Amino acid sequence: MLSPLIALLERYMPLEPAERQALQELANQPRRFPAGADLVLEGDRPKEARLLLSGQAFRHKTLADGRRQIMSFHVPGELLDVQGLFMTMDHSVCALTPCEAAVIPHPKLVAMFEAHPRLALAFWRMNLVEGAVFREWMLGIGRRDAYARVAHLFCEVLIRLRAAGLSDGARAAFPVTQQHLSDALGLSAVHTNRVLQQLRGQGLLSFSGGELVVMDWAGLQAAGEFDPAYLHLSEAN
Template sequence: MLPAPFPSDHNPLIRKLESIFPLTEDERQALLELPLQVTVIKEDQDVVREGDRPARSFAILSGMTCTNKVTGDGKRQIVAFGIPGDMPDVQSLHLKVLDITVTTLTQCSLGFITHEDLWDLCLRFPRIAAAFWRETLVEGASFREWILNVGRREAYPRMAHILCELLVRLKAVGLAEDHACDLPITQIEFADALGITAVHANRVFQQMRADGLIETRGTRLIVLNWERLKEVGDFDETYLHLIKQGGAAA
């Protein structure tokens, strides 16, 4: 069960699922009662590795992770950033051998759930199984958007696009407001996500600041011109398939 600091309305997993799928009170309660083994893992540690055969999955309760692949000569490509509420390896419930590595970017609190308990939950609550299925479909849509971003946009709009995505996702789970959020991602990590060098990523950030698009204060990102940032990044949040105000799913 999640620790006391996470009541129902602030439970990261519930918040994430409800950002893409409407849950009933019974379903929310079932998620609250999931037996979790909560573990704190320091930054820059692999939680699961490509080739693993895990018997459990995990939800991010706090902190950030990245899902990545590594070439034979050691070059890393980040293919997704994980935020609180995400279950980056939920596919291991069906795909027994992992083809990804998930690494902590910050110190993270992770809730591990055995596959046996996940199967039991999904059998007892088919709509929760549908919510997990929708989550994997949204993840696939995000991968397609990332391929487009890295393959067809220049570095400046690439960065704008990923900043827009992160801000929208964090806002959907209550971790951003007024176009500002904590974003503890280094320029090296952004570079690995965008397929550019860290030096190039630094130059892009400097240019964005000079252009009046963003401001950074330590790990805090403040977007000064949201509409312009979306325009520069060619950003349309449809691929995130978030539930809109009033309960309609996109």
């Protein structure tokens, strides 16, 4: 059941049987969340951690007047609220599709980290990659124009979904609305719509009904000035 997590960790660091065993013991009756439900809530000080087992989710913050910024999209295997281990959540995580999540009591997690320090480092590492993605998004939102920004996001999404085994490298289910895209990119929905039409018009991709199809990977990558290095996908420890 925890295979997405194990696959994620094992991409960087071969796990020993005892470690794999310890991870398995985190599993419990997964909790189900309908699409649109909050998996993690801002202001909460959780007593357990949620590990996404199936489905997709996104992390976001919202301003008083309702303007929203999506900070990341998540695939199975990712721990959604490490932050909650140490402090109050300063943002929420919301289910994009129906999701299943393992709910792991903090003490259980901490005990595992103490028994298997290498696993603590492995989780920390996952966390660092998340930070790297935040930084790349900041660069995009702050310094790239809308066209490159949209293209870049789709490049990232495709690669990450593929790494999670959710895409063949050309098409993938990415069940977001144009409003979600806008909120992730710091654009208005109208403008996002127009940029999508451009990208479609260039024959780079199509995106509708939550399905992304990339028709010209090289072209899309160029349009987004995309370099996957920041995802740190192929760096062994």
